[in-house]
Amino acid sequence: xxxxxxxxxxxxxxxxxxxxxxxxxxxxxxxxxxxxxxxxxxxxxxxxxxxxxxxxxxxxxxxxxxxxxxxxxxxxxxxxxxxxxxxxxxxxxxxxxxxxxxxxxxxxxxxxxxxxxxxxxxxxxxxxxxxxxxxxxxxxxxxxxxxxxxxxxxxxxxxxxxxxxxxxxxxxxxxxxxxxxxxxxxxxxxxxxxxxxxxxxxxxxxxxxxxxxxxxxxxxxxxxxxxxxxxxxxxxxxxxxxxxxxxxxxxxxxxxxxxxxxxxxxxxxxxxxxxxxxxxxxxxxxxxx
Amino acid sequence: xxxxxxxxxxxxxxxxxxxxxxxxxxxxxxxxxxxxxxxxxxxxxxxxxxxxxxxxxxxxxxxxxxxxxxxxxxxxxxxxxxxxxxxxxxxxxxxxxxxxxxxxxxxxxxxxxxx
Numbered sequence: 003x004x005x006x007x008x009x010x011x012x013x014x015x016x017x018x019x020x021x022x023x024x025x026x027x028x029x030x031x032x033x034x035x036x037x038x039x040x041x042x043x044x045x046x047x048x049x050x051x052x053x054x055x056x057x058x059x060x061x062x063x064x065x066x067x068x069x070x071x072x073x074x075x076x077x078x079x080x081x082x083x084x085x086x087x088x089x090x091x092x093x094x095x096x097x098x099x100x101x102x103x104x105x106x107x108x109x110x111x112x113x114x115x116x117x118x119x120x121x122x123x124x125x126x127x128x129x130x131x132x133x134x135x136x137x138x139x140x141x142x143x144x145x146x147x148x149x150x151x152x153x154x155x156x157x158x159x160x161x162x163x164x165x166x167x168x169x170x171x172x173x174x175x176x177x178x179x180x181x182x183x184x185x186x187x188x189x190x191x192x193x194x195x196x197x198x199x200x201x202x203x204x205x206x207x208x209x210x211x212x213x214x215x216x217x218x219x220x221x222x223x224x225x226x227x228x229x230x231x232x233x234x235x236x237x238x239x240x241x242x243x244x245x246x247x248x249x250x251x252x253x254x255x256x257x258x259x260x261x262x263x264x265x266x267x268x269x270x271x272x273x274x275x276x277x278x279x280x281x282x283x284x285x286x287x288x289x290x291x
Numbered sequence: 292x293x294x295x296x297x298x299x300x301x302x303x304x305x306x307x308x309x310x311x312x313x314x315x316x317x318x319x320x321x322x323x324x325x326x327x328x329x330x331x332x333x334x335x336x337x338x339x340x341x342x343x344x345x346x347x348x349x350x351x352x353x354x355x356x357x358x359x360x361x362x363x364x365x366x367x368x369x370x371x372x373x374x375x376x377x378x379x380x381x382x383x384x385x386x387x388x389x390x391x392x393x394x395x396x397x398x399x400x401x402x403x404x405x406x
Contacts, residue, residue, distance in 0.1 A: 003343060003344075004364075005320060005321075005343075005364035005365060005366035006343070006364075006366035006367070006368060007343055008343070009343075010343040010344065010345075011341055011342070011343045011368075014342075014343075014345060015340065037312065039312070039315075041298075042312045042314065042315060043312060044312035044313075173341075176340045176341070202366075208367075209365075209366040209367055209368070210366055210367030210368045210370060210371040210380075211371065212341075212368060213341055213368060213371060213372050214371065
C-alpha cells in the first residue's frame with residue numbers, strides 16, 4: 003500500500019468489528035494486489051482472490067458450500083464471509099455478481115472501500131468518481147472541467163435490493179465504522195458497507211491528510227453517513243457545523259482546475275453545492291419517514 | 292507442512308502461509324520519521340486506530356510505547372491525528388548517523404492455512 007493510503011486503515015478498523023472466524027474473498031484491486039504479492043500474504047484468514055467481476059459470485063459459492071457441509075454435519079463452527087472490493091470492482095465491473103448475490107440472499111458482508119476511481123492502474127475515472135474531478139481518462143483541460151458525469155449512488159442501488167443491512171461510513175470515525183461492520187457481519191443475510199477511503203495519489207492530498215479529508219467530506223455532506231436496516235433509513239451523523247463543499251474541493255489537487263487563478267469556476271462549485279444540498283434533503287426525507 | 296525451501300515447494304497459484312508479508316520491510320520507503328514524545332503522549336490510541344501500517348506499538352495496558360519503524364512508511368497520519376502533538380515528523384536524513392536499530396523484523400509468524 004502507498005504511504006497514507008486509507009484502504010489498510012479501513013480494513014484494520016473493519017476487522018476490529020469481526021469476532022467470528024472469517025473467510026475473505028477479495029476482488030482485484032489495490033488492496034488485493036498489495037496484500038497478496040506472491041509468495042507473500044498479509045492475511046491471517048483464508049483468503050481467496052478472484053477477478054474484478056466475480057467477488058459477489060465467489061463469496062456466494064463459498065457460503066453455499068459451507069452451508070451444504072454444515073447440513074451434512076461435516077462442520078460445526080460458525081463462520082462468517084466477507085468480500086472486499088474497491089469501487090472499480092463494486093460500482094463498475096462487479097456490480098452484476100454483487101447484485102446476484104444480494105438477490106439470492108447469501109449470508110455474507112460486502113465491504114466496498116471507495117476511493118472513487120481505478121487507482122491500481124493509474125487514477126482512471128470510475129462510476130464512483132465525482133463530477134468535475136480530474137482523472138487520467140477524464141482530465142481537466144481548456145475545454146472540459148474533468149469528469150462530466152455524476153457519480154453513481156451505489157449505496158442506494160444496493161438498498162433497493164431490500165437486503166437486511168446497508169450502511170455508508172467513513173474512516174475518520176472509527177467507532178462508527180467498527181460498529182457498522184459488526185452489525186453487518188452479525189446480520190443474517192446479505193449486508194453491504196460502503197467506506198469512503200482517500201487515495202493520496204488520485205485525490206492529490208498530503209499523505210497525512212486522509213482523516214482530515216474524510217471529516218471534510220462528511221461535514222460538507224458530500225459523503226453522508228447513514229444506514230438502512232430492513233428498509234428503515236437512519237442518519238448516523240448530522241454535521242453540527244456544516245462546511246461548504248468548496249472547502250472539501252479546495253483541499254484536493256484533483257479539483258485544482260476549479261480554483262486556478264484567473265480561471266476560477268465558481269459556477270461549477272455552486273452547482274456542486276446545490277446538488278449536494280438536494281441529495282441531502284432527499285436523504286433526510288427518507289430518514290424521517 | 293513445513294516452510295518451502297525453494298519455489299518448487301510452493302503449491303501452484305496459492306499462497307499457503309498466512310501473514311508472511313511481515314517479512315517485507317516497508318520501512319525502507321520512509322522519508323519522514325515519526326518521533327514519539329512519551330511525556331506528552333496520553334495514550335488516547337487515535338494514532339493506533341488510524342495507522343495504515345499497524346506500526347503503533349502498545350503494551351498490555353494499552354499504553355503507546357513506540358513506533359515500529361520496520362513497517363512505518365512515514366505517512367504522518369499519526370502526527371496529524373494526535374490531539375496533544377506528541378508525535379512529530381522529522382526528515383530521515385536527520386538520522387543518517389544513527390546506528391541504533393529501530394524496529395525489528397517480527398519474523399514469520401504466519402501459520403499454514405489449510406491442510
